[in-house]
Amino acid sequence: MNSYLQVQNLTRRVGDKTLFSNLCFSIGEGQKVGLIARNGTGKSTLLNILCGRDQADEGQVVFRNDLRIGYLEQTPSYPPELTVIEACFWHGNETTNLIREYETCMASGSQEEDLQRILDRMEVLKAWDYETRAKTILSQLFITEFDKPLSKLSGGQLKRVALANTLIMEPDLLVLDEPTNHLDLQMIEWLESYLSRSGMTLLMVTHDRYFLDRVCSVILEIDDETVYAYHGNYAYFLEQRAGRMEAARAEVARATNLYRTEIEWMRRMPQARGHKARYREEAFYELEKRAHRRLEEEQVRLQTKTSYIGSKIFEAEYVSKRYGDRVILKDFYYNFSRYEKLGIVGANGTGKSTFVKMLLGLVKPDSGRFVIGETVRFGYYSQEGMQFDEQMKVIDAVRRIAEYVDLGGGRRLSAMQFLQHFMFSPRQQQNYICKLSGGERRRLYLCTVLMQSPNFLVLDEPTNDLDISSLQVLEQYLQDFRGCIIIVSHDRYFMDKVVDHLFVFGGDGEVKDFPGNYTQLREWERLEPAPVKAGSGGRSARGSQRVRADQAERRPRMTFRERLEFQALEKEVEALEREKSEIEAALSSGSLSTQEIIDLSKRLPVVNGLLDEKSMRWLELSELE
Numbered sequence: 212m213n214s215y216l217q218v219q220n221l222t223r224r225v226g227d228k229t230l231f232s233n234l235c236f237s238i239g240e241g242q243k244v245g246l247i248a249r250n251g252t253g254k255s256t257l258l259n260i261l262c263g264r265d266q267a268d269e270g271q272v273v274f275r276n277d278l279r280i281g282y283l284e285q286t287p288s289y290p291p292e293l294t295v296i297e298a299c300f301w302h303g304n305e306t307t308n309l310i311r312e313y314e315t316c317m318a319s320g321s322q323e324e325d326l327q328r329i330l331d332r333m334e335v336l337k338a339w340d341y342e343t344r345a346k347t348i349l350s351q352l353f354i355t356e357f358d359k360p361l362s363k364l365s366g367g368q369l370k371r372v373a374l375a376n377t378l379i380m381e382p383d384l385l386v387l388d389e390p391t392n393h394l395d396l397q398m399i400e401w402l403e404s405y406l407s408r409s410g411m412t413l414l415m416v417t418h419d420r421y422f423l424d425r426v427c428s429v430i431l432e433i434d435d436e437t438v439y440a441y442h443g444n445y446a447y448f449l450e451q452r453a454g455r456m457e458a459a460r461a462e463v464a465r466a467t468n469l470y471r472t473e474i475e476w477m478r479r480m481p482q483a484r485g486h487k488a489r490y491r492e493e494a495f496y497e498l499e500k501r502a503h504r505r506l507e508e509e510q511v512r513l514q515t516k517t518s519y520i521g522s523k524i525f526e527a528e529y530v531s532k533r534y535g536d537r538v539i540l541k542d543f544y545y546n547f548s549r550y551e552k553l554g555i556v557g558a559n560g561t562g563k564s565t566f567v568k569m570l571l572g573l574v575k576p577d578s579g580r581f582v583i584g585e586t587v588r589f590g591y592y593s594q595e596g597m598q599f600d601e602q603m604k605v606i607d608a609v610r611r612i613a614e615y616v617d618l619g620g621g622r623r624l625s626a627m628q629f630l631q632h633f634m635f636s637p638r639q640q641q642n643y644i645c646k647l648s649g650g651e652r653r654r655l656y657l658c659t660v661l662m663q664s665p666n667f668l669v670l671d672e673p674t675n676d677l678d679i680s681s682l683q684v685l686e687q688y689l690q691d692f693r694g695c696i697i698i699v700s701h702d703r704y705f706m707d708k709v710v711d712h713l714f715v716f717g718g719d720g721e722v723k724d725f726p727g728n729y730t731q732l733r734e735w736e737r738l739e740p741a742p743v744k745a746g747s748g749g750r751s752a753r754g755s756q757r758v759r760a761d762q763a764e765r766r767p768r769m770t771f772r773e774r775l776e777f778q779a780l781e782k783e784v785e786a787l788e789r790e791k792s793e794i795e796a797a798l799s800s801g802s803l804s805t806q807e808i809i810d811l812s813k814r815l816p817v818v819n820g821l822l823d824e825k826s827m828r829w830l831e832l833s834e835l836e
Contacts, residue, residue: 250650281382287373523584541720557716590665
C-alpha cells in the first residue's frame with residue numbers, strides 16, 4: 212500500500228493546554244479513516260494542520276509528492292455575492308487556478324509555448340469539463356439553481372455547495388470535517404453511498420456513528436493527548452476500545468498499589484534515602500503520573516426530577532402555514548399524548564423547524580391553532596444556540612440559571628456536579644467561554660436547557676457539533692427522561708436510540724406519521740411504498756385522533772414493535788395450548804407415576820396463567836389490526 216501521508220511526532224498546544232502530543236500515524240492509498248475524539252481535544256486543529264491551514268508546535272507531516280488534497284471545513288464560508296456556480300471556482304485549487312491562468316494567457320496574448328504548456332496541463336487535469344462536472348455533482352446534491360446567490364441559500368444548501376466544490380476536484384486525499392452537519396437524511400445517505408463506492412482515500416471527522424460504521428475501515432482515536440489506531444469499522448472500534456480501557460484500568464490499579472508503597476519511602480527524611488539510587492526517585496515521579504492518570508469512565512445514568520405533566524399535552528387543530536408558494540402544513544391535526552418521544556425527519560426546507568417554532572409560539576400559523584396543556588413546561592434547544600457572555604466562566608453561566616439541580620427523592624446535584632456528568636471537569640468549568648470549542652459550547656448550551664427541569668423537551672438538531680461521548684450521555688438522559696420529547700435531527704443512530712415514532716416531512720404540507728424509529732422506517736419503506744399518512748388529514752399512531760371534521764374517529768394503528776410482538780404471541784399461545792392439551796391428556800391416562808402427577812399438576816396452573824396473560828395481550832393487539 213502506497214503511503215499518502217505520515218504524521219511524525221506532532222504536538223500542538225493552545226495556551227497552557229496540550230491538545231495532542233507526539234502523534235504518529237500514517238494513511239495509505241485507498242484507506243477510509245475516521246477520526247474520533249472528545250470536543251476540545253483538537254480534531255479540527257489536526258485537520259487544519261494536515262491541510263496547511265495551521266501549524267504544529269513540534270513534529271512534521273510528510274506527504275507523497277504531488278498529492279492533491281480536498282478539504283471540506285466544518286463551517287465553510289464564501290463571499291455572499293457569489294452565485295452557486297461561481298462558488299465552485301472561487302476556492303483556489305489546482306484545476307481552478309489553471310483555468311484562471313488559461314483565461315489570463317488568452318487575454319494577454321502570451322507566447323505560444325506558454326499556452327501549449329497550459330493546454331497540456333488542462334488535458335491532464337480534465338479542466339475542460341470542470342464546469343460540467345460541477346453541475347452534475349450539484350444536481351446529485353439537489354442544487355439546480357446554479358445562478359442563485361449564496362446569500363439566499365439555507366445552511367444545509369451552502370454545506371452541499373461546499374461539499375460539491377470539494378468532490379469536483381477528485382482529490383487523491385479527501386479530508387472532511389463533520390460532513391453530515393446541516394445535511395438532511397437523503398443527502399447523508401447519498402454521501403454515505405458515494406464514499407463507500409468510491410476508491411478515494413478519505414480522512415474524516417464525524418459524529419454520525421452509522422456513517423462511520425458503513426464507510427470507514429480504520430478508526431483513529433485521540434485520547435489522553437495521544438492517538439490509537441483500530442483497523443476496522445466503528446463496531447470493531449467499540450469492541451477493541453473496551454478491551455483497551457479495561458487493560459488501562461488494570462494498569463492504573465497496579466500503579467496505584469505500588470505508588471502507596473513508594474510514597475512511604477519518599478516521605479522519609481532525606482537522610483534516610485540519601486544512599487538510595489537516583490533512578491528510584493525518578494521512577495517514583497513516573498509512577499505517580501501513571502497512578503493519577505484519569506481515564507474516561509462510562510457515564511452514570513443521570514435522572515433528574517421533571518415537573519408534573521398532566522394528560523393534556525398539546526393539540527394541533529387543523530394548522531396551516533405557508534411562505535409564498537412553499538406550503539409547510541395544510542390542515543394538520545394531531546393530539547400529542549403524555550410521555551411521547553417523537554422524532555421529526557425530512558429534507559431541508561420542508562418546515563421541520565417552523566413546525567417546532569409554531570408549537571412554541573415563536574411563529575404564528577396562518578390558520579388553526581396549537582392548544583397547550585396548562586402543566587406543560589417547555590425546554591427548547593434551538594439550532595441557533597444560546598448567546599453566552601464570552602468573558603464569563605463556564606460554571607458562572609450555569610449558576611446564573613440554578614445553583615442546584617433537583618433529582619427527586621430528596622437528592623440534588625450542585626451546578627458543578629451536574630456539569631461533570633456532561634463531561635466538564637472542575638478545571639474546564641473555570642475556563643472562560645471564549646476558550647471553548649464549538650462542540651463544548653453546544654454541550655454547555657444543552658446543560659442550561661436540561662437543568663431547568665422541563666417536562667417537555669423540544670430539541671432542534673441537538674447532535675450537531677457534539678462528540679460521540681456527549682451523544683451517549685444525552686441518549687441515556689433522554690431514554691430515562693420522564694416527560695415528553697420532540698427531536699428534530701438528521702442523526703439516524705441517535706433517533707434509533709431515543710424516539711419511538713416519527714413525523715416524516717415530505718414537503719408541500721405532507722406529513723406522514725410512522726410508528727417506529729428511523730431504521731424501522733427505512734425497512735418499512737422497502738416493504739410498503741406508500742405508508743399511511745398523518746398530518747394533512749392523517750392520523751396519529753398514539754391515542755385517538757380525528758382525521759377531518761367530517762370523518763369518523765379512527766383507532767390507533769399497530770406500531771412496528773407491537774406487530775413483531777403480535778406475531779410472536781401467536782406462536783407462544785399456540786405452543787401453550789398444545790402443552791396444556793398434552794398435560795391434560797397425560798393426567799387422564801392413568802399411566803403416570805406419583806411424582807409425574809405431582810410435577811404436571813404444578814405445571815398446569817402455570818401454563819393456564821401464561822395462556823390467559825398471552826391471550827389477553829393478543830386480543831388487545833388484535834384490535835389494532
